[in-house]
Amino acid sequence: MASRGTLIAADRSVPGLIVKIGNYPLHHGGVGAIRSLGRLGVPMYAITEDRWTPAAVSRYLRGGFVWPTTGTEGAEELVEGLLRIGRRIGRPTVLLPTDEEAAVLIAEHAADLSDTFLFPPVERRLPRRLASKQGLHELCVEHGVPSPGALFPLSYEEIEEYAARAVFPVVAKNREAFERRRRPAVHGTTRIGGPRELLTLARGWGPVPGVILQEYLPREEAEDWIVHAYFGAESTPLAMFTGVKVRSWPPHAGMTAHAYVVDNPELADLAAQFIKQIGFCGIIDLDWRFDRRDGRYKLLDFNPRMGAQFRLFESATGVDVVRAQHLDLTGRRVPEGEQLAGRRFVVENIDLPALAAYRRSGYTTPHAPARATGTELAWAARDDMKPFFTMLARFVRPGVRHLWQLWRSRRAAAVVE
Structure with missing residues (x-):
């Protein structure tokens, strides 16, 4: 346009x-x-x-x-x-x-x-x-802006207590935006269906979990x-x-x-x-x-x-x-x-x-x-098409490489058999 x-x-x-x-x-x-x-x-x-x-x-x-x-x-x-x-x-x-x-x-x-x-x-x-999930939630509470209910657990024991009373499903996110570049506890927004799934995931979050557990809005x-x-x-x-x-x-x-x-x-x-x-x-x-x-x-x-x-x-x-x-x-x-x-x-x-x-x-x-x-x-524009074609080349290439590697692995497996 x-x-x-x-x-x-x-x-x-x-x-x-x-x-x-x-x-x-x-x-x-x-x-x-x-x-x-x-x-x-x-x-x-x-x-x-x-x-x-x-x-x-x-x-x-x-x-x-x-x-x-x-x-x-x-x-x-x-x-x-x-x-x-x-x-x-x-x-x-x-x-x-x-x-x-x-x-x-x-x-x-x-x-x-x-x-x-x-x-x-x-x-x-x-x-x-x-940018922090916790910081934003605290500002919302402070100024009366509606936001989903949230918990910022500081230990595995706190998560165990939460799992016993929470209404599932719940959503897990990284507490700090920058964690996605370092050692994220979860990848993106993660929907958790029940207490057992939550406790299994939480065992990998370390002694001080860097997550927010948030109310799920269906x-x-x-x-x-x-x-x-x-x-x-x-x-x-x-x-x-x-x-x-x-x-x-x-x-x-x-x-x-x-x-x-x-x-x-x-x-x-x-x-x-x-x-x-x-x-x-x-x-x-x-x-x-x-x-x-x-x-x-x-x-x-x-x-x-x-x-x-x-x-x-x-x-x-x-x-x-x-x-x-x-x-x-x-x-x-x-x-x-x-x-x-x-x-x-x-x-x-x-x-x-x-x-x-x-x-x-x-x-x-x-x-x-x-x-x-x-x-x-987002990509194609009549007056500026090079970004679109460059996106295609970079977007498609990993998929082609994956298919090629998959084909080679299957071919190798067939030869072994």
């Missing part, structure tokens, strides 16, 4: 830099940000794992900095690496983190980075607390909603969007694969009030689940940075959250405009398996429009 970026007068003298920590080359959010600002004439730069990631080959990328990281590096090393990149760019640059590690690093080391880069003046400890009685927004220095919403998630991968618990823009003033007000209370500024990506059993929206996840699916949302004046941040940090006015309701977003490489899984389960989203007003694809 054609962008309305021509309505926006961006400061083309101020570049943008996609900042990522960790090895995840197939990230469509970074590609979307490069295109979004690049179409406005903003010089775009990106940190990439190698020279052949989808982001690295975008026509809108002015320059890539190959810097493979794991997420286990020390903060001093990461800050120095960012400053080296800043010196190579040679002028003040807007930072656009694509993961929690990068967002936390920027906030906690703002004093070291502020002479070289532009970023929202968020309170330095807040992003880490919001998908048959729930709806998945998302809020993306950009808040200025006074926690004022300068761009606010709401939508509904139709499919995710892995099913019901992973990355958005298919979503629609749906107006939801009640949810927008709830999110804006919470942001005002905690004093956050910058881009947010929130996951909410509407529980039809009690009629409340419950906050599941708070990502203090742009979400991979942010290009789902655009206003009638051409504003998305990335453009809003660049405009605001360069002293430009963010044009007001209603969100483009009915617009949809599709992530090509994961929506096909998600579609098959959702059809088998029979799950549907009641608020999804019958017909989209427009479609934004």
